[in-house]
Amino acid sequence: MFPTLIGSRLNCPYCYRDFRAKEIRFRCSGRVGSRKKCTTSLDRVLADQMGDRQPQLPVFDADGRKPTAKHEPCGAETHYRLCPRCHSQLPVHFGRTESKLIALVGAKETGKTVYMTVLLHELMNTVGERFNASVLGADENTRLQFESAYEHVLYEKRELHGPTKTATAERGGRKPLVFSFTTGNGGGRVRRSLLSFFDTAGEDMVSERSIDQNVRYLTSADGIILLLDPLQMRGARPHADADAVLPPLSTAADTPATVLTNIIEQLHGRLGVKSNRRIDKPIAVAFTKMDALDGYIPETSPLRRRPPTTAAFNEPDSLQVHEHMRALLHEWAGHNIDDTLSKNFARYRLFGLSALGESPQVDSAESRSQRVSDRGVQPRRVEDPFLWLMSEFSTIPKTLKPGGE
Ligand SMILES: Nc1nc2c(ncn2[C@@H]2O[C@H](COP(=O)(O)OP(=O)(O)OP(=O)(O)O)[C@@H](O)[C@H]2O)c(=O)[nH]1
Ligand SMILES: [Mg+2]
Ligand SMILES: [Zn+2]
Ligand SMILES: [Zn+2]
Known part of the structure; x- marks a missing residue:
């Protein structure tokens, strides 16, 4: 069983802004899905907030309380969870420890x-x-x-x-x-x-x-x-x-x-x-x-x-x-x-x-x-x-x- 998320408000360990667990966003895994394979481009939020201009796979919304989500456009499953404020990838145990x-x-x-x-x-x-x-x-x-x-x-x-x-x-x-x-x-x-x-x-x-x-x-x-x-x-x-x-x-x-x-x-x-x-x-x-x-x-x-x-x-x-x-x-x-x-x-x-x-x-x-x-x-x-x-x-x-x- 997957433990539930602790507390209602969380703080990003990278930008220190707070958000609710359900606001957590996802990044496509880039794997070949059932429909197509997604490609990378500049993530403006990540670039502005954290200075990281490396091309990234697309970001999308899903139920942030879940550990994984499916990116509809490509059909691939992902476990990359992101801070909704700065788009940094959250550590694996984030929110559960x-x-x-x-x-x-x-x-x-x-x-x-x-x-x-x-x-x-x-x-x-x-x-x-x-x-x-x-x-x-x-x-x-x-x-x-x-x-x-x-x-x-x-x-x-x-x-x-x-x-x-x-x-x-x-x-x-x-x-x-x-x-x-x-x-x-x-x-x-x-x-x-x-x-x-x-x-x-x-x-x-x-x-x-x-x-x-x-x-x-x-x-x-x-x-x-x-x-x-x-x-x-x-x-x-x-x-x-x-x-x-x-x-x-x-x-x-x-x-x-x-x-x-x-x-x-x-x-x-x-x-x-x-x-x-x-x-x-x-x-x-x-x-x-x-x-x-x-x-x-x-x-x-x-x-x-x-x-x-x-x-x-x-x-x-x-x-x-x-x-x-x-x-x-x-x-x-x-x-x-x-x-x-x-x-x-x-x-x-x-x-x-x-x-x-x-x-x-x-x-x-x-x-x-x-x-x-x-x-x-x-x-x-x-x-x-x-x-x-x-x-x-x-x-x-x-x-x-x-x-x-
Ligand atoms: N004697 C002694 N000097 C130390 C010690 N730690 C740091 N220093 C001295 O303090 C200087 C500054 O150390 P840093 O760790 O760079 O200081 P900082 O607070 O990060 O400095 P800024 O990044 O400029 O704010 C070093 O170059 C050393 O000369 C220590 O344990 N003993
Ligand atoms: Mg220093
Ligand atoms: Zn953040
Ligand atoms: Zn995708």
Whole structure:
């Protein structure tokens, strides 16, 4: 039997617009049907919305709640289901499994691209093993893009990407990467979630043109990971290790506090949350590049501890990190950011992590191009914010025992 579709309103993991299950459209399979064989042409919607101008087979309407449909003109059966708003092909399990959109945001050069690459690499390897979970690209574009443009560059070529182009600068916009996260495949109940990550450009947080797409992305997300760069904080920057690569100081429009205020304004505006009510979306606020402050973080800090590795999110460990980060944050920037978070979000948590584990090497002063250290990528606590969100969604269990047993 075919499971019914969950919920009445769905969000496209590619364009983040919402629609009803019955509005889902179909694309002809192009197989030889009983009458003729369909041919390809430009799909205007796909071209305008997603910048994809490759010739496509025809789109047609049928009952979107069904997994397949027949294209009358050719008589061929198809299982290609499309988002009615952007015409992206929906992942196989879309609508029948939980779908969680995770927004990854932060100011310019906070480390979003590096973080996303390392997090997904970890999820596909060590973290995946720990939770008996498999993480796979949910579509062809995600698989190719992630392997060639993200993972290969960082892990094989050992190069850092350089600034991400704003989505509007790349013709038609950039597609989010969509993965399926499946747990419990070793027996017991199988849980599958679709995860959509959109690598925003830091500029998208400030430029008017890209704000609209960004707002949609933030408001339809089930959870937010906000990355903040401690090296942009007045109180932390002077404590950076001597060999750390310091980013140019951000302008007033791009400081951690301003970025947070922008996000809150966008969420309040669109979600229609009254300004005296708190936003219910969980937000993980993570400080990146913590390796650059190694000399300054005390030996006894929970950040230095090896995080528990049992197959559950460890609440006591996470709370200790949260308290420690809160103390550091107060030291670096006063109470402001923490107060803003607690006044506006019903659920928030602080994290400290390092995607690279070590400062990158700068090739030469002129080029400013950077490489991963010779010791390779050695991530620290990159999975913590993600696992916290997954436990908030009840996709993975949470343990209250310090040892995690
Ligand atoms: N020390 C240290 N530096 C890091 C780490 N991750 C990123 N960086 C530095 O931060 C720079 C920017 O990283 P990106 O991931 O490109 O930042 P981004 O937020 O995607 O930047 P935009 O796309 O321009 O918004 C890198 O070139 C590194 O110099 C880390 O884990 N440790
Ligand atoms: Mg980037
Ligand atoms: Zn869509
Ligand atoms: Zn057809």
